[in-house]
Amino acid sequence: MNIGIADIRNNMADTLNRVVYKADRIVLEQRGEGVAAIVPMEDLALLEAMEDRDDVKAARRALAEMKRKGQKPIPWSKVKKELGL
Numbered sequence: 351m352n353i354g355i356a357d358i359r360n361n362m363a364d365t366l367n368r369v370v371y372k373a374d375r376i377v378l379e380q381r382g383e384g385v386a387a388i389v390p391m392e393d394l395a396l397l398e399a400m401e402d403r404d405d406v407k408a409a410r411r412a413l414a415e416m417k418r419k420g421q422k423p424i425p426w427s428k429v430k431k432e433l434g435l
Contacts, residue, residue, distance in 0.1 A: 352377045
């Protein structure tokens with residue numbers, strides 16, 4: 351289902367009920383173009399799990415590349431200090 355951003359103000363309760371109880375995915379449109387979405391929490395959890403899996407794969411590739419080049423990881427304490435954290 352697509353809904354305009356201006357229309358969401360008048361239909362927020364109905365829109366949220368569709369997402370919560372019917373597991374609908376709502377695309378918010380601005381000038382006829384999708385700009386955001388309202389999705390069930392289960393969908394968000396799946397997206398976040400996929401992102402986490404991709405992050406782990408990227409980290410493993412980076413570590414393997416460092417090992418191949420004979421490099422060592424930079425300690426977190428040093429990174430924090432350089433970033434002023």
